[in-house]
Amino acid sequence: MHLVASERIKLFSIATPWVCGVFTLVALAFPAVLTALTATESHRPPTVASTQFGSQLALVAVLVLAALAVTSEYHSGTIHGTFQAVPSRTPVLLAKAALVAGYAFLLGEAAAFAAWLVARLLAPDADLALNSAADWRIVAGTGPVFALTAVCGVGVGLLLRHTAGAVALVVGYPLMAENVVQLIPRAGQAIHRWLPLNAATRFLSGSGEANAGRDGGNAAVLSDSPLSPGWALAYYGAFAAVVLAAGITKVQHRDA
Numbered sequence: 001m002h003l004v005a006s007e008r009i010k011l012f013s014i015a016t017p018w019v020c021g022v023f024t025l026v027a028l029a030f031p032a033v034l035t036a037l038t039a040t041e042s043h044r045p046p047t048v049a050s051t052q053f054g055s056q057l058a059l060v061a062v063l064v065l066a067a068l069a070v071t072s073e074y075h076s077g078t079i080h081g082t083f084q085a086v087p088s089r090t091p092v093l094l095a096k097a098a099l100v101a102g103y104a105f106l107l108g109e110a111a112a113f114a115a116w117l118v119a120r121l122l123a124p125d126a127d128l129a130l131n132s133a134a135d136w137r138i139v140a141g142t143g144p145v146f147a148l149t150a151v152c153g154v155g156v157g158l159l160l161r162h163t164a165g166a167v168a169l170v171v172g173y174p175l176m177a178e179n180v181v182q183l184i185p186r187a188g189q190a191i192h193r194w195l196p197l198n199a200a201t202r203f204l205s206g207s208g209e210a211n212a213g214r215d216g217g218n219a220a221v222l223s224d225s226p227l228s229p230g231w232a233l234a235y236y237g238a239f240a241a242v243v244l245a246a247g248i249t250k251v252q253h254r255d256a
Contacts, residue, residue, distance in 0.1 A: 020065035063170035066153025108146030134209035158247025
């Protein structure tokens, strides 16, 4: 536990977790406000799923937070002292991943429920009650997805070490890469079905039960993953574990 405590002090001594935390809350809550306020004009009443419309942008903030938690130490040089104190390296890296994942989990839950609550307050006549498992999954499931996403971000930071490269990757991949893959002739759609964030979307959105069956519009495009929501989360978790393991392995075989 002392390793986690040490990592907590290092992480929260910089502005990154606070800035990314505020951005995550705003990224989820602001679109929910817009969706609720424009429901009458668009003739599409908000649904539980549409209150989570900003989750992809918030997920980018979590990735940036996790990557910077690693690369900032390399940039400042504090990683040298860390590895001198813990020569085996793996325990401290696992502690860092656990801490960032725990913080991302809390951010995800707070932001998702805040977005849902503000939409319910602004659109009291809309059916925004959490009445089904799908409703609960798309809101409460944000925390687990953000936690696994943070693990991925830590792994990317360990693999790249440099802030600019890590940030470029964690911003560009969720916003562009998986959509661009679909443009590959013949194989694009088949590859896209198994990409990690597509699986995370499958876990959260399922088949659109929490969004009145909508696909697009004022809601995210539904996933074409062939997995069930539970297996989709497990698949995403396995991907996060592989990325983190790859990062730790690379750190073990090179100088700090």
